[in-house]
Amino acid sequence: MGKYICIILLLACTAVSSQTYEVGVFAGGTNNIGDVGRTNFILPSDYAVGGLFKWNISQRYAWRASVIYGEFNADDSKSSISSRQQRGYEISNSLLEASLGLEFNFVEYNLHKLGPAFTPYLYTGLTYFRYDYNYFDAGVLQNGLNQRDGSFAIPMTVGVKYRISQLFIIGAEIGARYTFTDNLDGSNPEKSTVALQIDPKFGNIFSDDWYVFSGVTFTYTFGRKPCMDCFE
Numbered sequence: 001m002g003k004y005i006c007i008i009l010l011l012a013c014t015a016v017s018s019q020t021y022e023v024g025v026f027a028g029g030t031n032n033i034g035d036v037g038r039t040n041f042i043l044p045s046d047y048a049v050g051g052l053f054k055w056n057i058s059q060r061y062a063w064r065a066s067v068i069y070g071e072f073n074a075d076d077s078k079s080s081i082s083s084r085q086q087r088g089y090e091i092s093n094s095l096l097e098a099s100l101g102l103e104f105n106f107v108e109y110n111l112h113k114l115g116p117a118f119t120p121y122l123y124t125g126l127t128y129f130r131y132d133y134n135y136f137d138a139g140v141l142q143n144g145l146n147q148r149d150g151s152f153a154i155p156m157t158v159g160v161k162y163r164i165s166q167l168f169i170i171g172a173e174i175g176a177r178y179t180f181t182d183n184l185d186g187s188n189p190e191k192s193t194v195a196l197q198i199d200p201k202f203g204n205i206f207s208d209d210w211y212v213f214s215g216v217t218f219t220y221t222f223g224r225k226p227c228m229d230c231f232e
Helices: 001-012 081-085 227-231
Strands: 020-033 045-057 059-077 092-105 116-136 140-163 168-179 209-222
Touching: 001 092, 020 059, 045 081, 045 209, 092 140, 116 168
Parallel strands: none
Antiparallel strands: 020 045, 020 209, 045 059, 059 092, 092 116, 116 140, 140 168, 168 209
16 A cells, blocks of 8 residues: 555656755865975875765765866975975965766665764866966976966776765765876976977976865755655
């Protein structure tokens, strides 16, 4: 009898039912991995803040969109590599990224049931970001006429999230971005006429740069419970 009632309810609410959504904030730090400064994978040198939105299409998957702004400082004097310490370069840069992709939960994550919910997760997709276009001339940092440049990156994020109430979720994540540029640290300004006038390239010009956002997320959940949950 209960199944028949559920079928009737399903037909009645198909037009108005929806999945659960999340909207919230990200706060943490930024570090780069390139040809200037330290080479640590996770060692934030400056802050990162942003916002994110998720559409939970199932208990395992969620579409995710985010916009994050961060800054980093790369300083050769803090590197463990002696050749970089002797060189003594230092550069700061800012990053503004927009990312869209899919989040995968390791365990079933049902936001509609009472009680706590916890899961590790992975996220990947496609990212586009903007950054300051810099280069070094005779060891002195130069900004390319206050120019900005843009590039794509592949995000590779691992994290955990925990529902602290029916409406709020807290999480922590580390997200590395493999970029398609080698000039986050000013080591390879190949898109500029500067490269034709002087020889500003240094370091490993055959390896593109990385940057990492690591921090916490806090989201608010909303949206009607899907009618198909009647069959659980």
